[in-house]
Amino acid sequence: GAVVSQHPSRVICKSGTSVKIECRSLDFQATTMFWYRQFPKQSLMLMATSNEGSKATYEQGVEKDKFLINHASLTLSTLTVTSAHPEDSSFYICSATEWTGREPQHFGDGTRLSIL
Amino acid sequence: GQQLNQSPQSMFIQEGEDVSMNCTSSSIFNTWLWYKQDPGEGPVLLIALYKAGELTSNGRLTAQFGITRKDSFLNISASIPSDVGIYFCAGPQPFTGTASKLTFGTGTRLQVTL
Numbered sequence: 001g002a003v004v005s006q007h008p009s010r011v012i013c014k015s016g017t018s019v020k021i022e023c024r025s026l027d028f029q030a031t032t033m034f035w036y037r038q039f040p041k042q043s044l045m046l047m048a049t050s051n052e053g054s055k056a057t058y059e060q061g062v063e064k065d066k067f068l069i070n071h072a073s074l075t076l077s078t079l080t081v082t083s084a085h086p087e088d089s090s091f092y093i094c095s096a097t098e099w100t101g102r103e104p105q106h107f108g109d110g111t112r113l114s115i116l
Numbered sequence: 117g118q119q120l121n122q123s124p125q126s127m128f129i130q131e132g133e134d135v136s137m138n139c140t141s142s143s144i145f146n147t148w149l150w151y152k153q154d155p156g157e158g159p160v161l162l163i164a165l166y167k168a169g170e171l172t173s174n175g176r177l178t179a180q181f182g183i184t185r186k187d188s189f190l191n192i193s194a195s196i197p198s199d200v201g202i203y204f205c206a207g208p209q210p211f212t213g214t215a216s217k218l219t220f221g222t223g224t225r226l227q228v229t230l
Contacts, residue, residue: 006158034217043204044159044220093158095218104149105218107158 002028004096006108014116015086021079021111023094029074030096034105035067038091050077084115120205120221128227135192137224139205148181148188149206149218159204163190197228 003026011019023033033050048058048069056069066088068080077096081088091112095105122139129135139148147166151159163174165181165188172179178191188205205221 004158043223046217046219049217091156095158104161104164107151107160110156110158112156 002096002098002106004030004094004106004108006094006111008111009109010112010114012114012116013084016083017115019081019084019113021081021092021094021113023077023079023096023108025075025096025098025106028096028098030077030098031074033071033077033094033096035069035077035079036093036095038093038110040091044093052077081113084113086115089113089115120207120219122203122205122221122224124224125222126225126227128229129195130229131196133195135195135199135226136189137191137203137226138187138189139221140187141207142186144185145188145207146185147208148179150177150179150188150190151204151206151220153202153204153223155201162203192226195226195228197230200226200228202226 005024005026007022031052035047036044037047038044046059047062048056050056050069050071052071052074058064071077091110093110095107097105120139120141149164150162152162153159162177163172163179168181168185169183170181176193180189202223202225204223206218208216208218
């Protein structure tokens with residue numbers, strides 16, 4: 001089945017650091033990837049839609065200058081949390097889909113980000 | 117915006133018992149998806165439903181797409197310890213395929229005791 005790889009799985013860093021998270025589709029081409037954030041004991045909340053070759057679209061309330069998204073190829077999207085602060089600590093999950101009309105989204109294993 | 121409410125929020129059951137959970141929406145969905153999330157991992161798709169009234173099984177799991185298109189149900193028969201996790205329903209924005217923005221439900225946390 002379709003595999004989505006996310007890296008790193010865990011990051012611990014100091015406040016003010018910028019952190020890059022990668023999302024790769026390993027055996028299919030993904031024209032669209034999605035980035036979600038999940039706080040403890042809560043559901044997944046969509047942050048942004050990453051479109052290959054064009055600008056990402058962000059959900060209401062998500063700062064595009066804070067969460068930079070780049071989707072430079074059909075198999076890779078990156079999320080950079082710029083100047084991270086403790087309130088940015090969360091579980092970030094990406095998903096990817098090979099657009100065939102009904103193909104469900106396949107999710108990565110997530111990145112646990114902890115800002116000290 | 118759309119909201120998906122899941123019930124129950126959490127449940128403790130004994131191994132071997134059957135489990136039922138549901139998901140309701142304030143608006144119509146044309147596709148219902150059920151995912152399971154284990155701790156520290158991403159969600160894994162269990163069942164996808166595409167038509168009102170559809171009943172689909174995947175092993176011990178059975179899900180139904182409500183005829184009003186505003187709800188869906190997931191049943192797990194003869195639960196086992198590895199069924200532990202959080203179960204999410206999800207649906208794409210109306211009149212689009214699954215390759216679009218998903219709204220996730222509030223989740224049902226399942227714990228199985230021996």
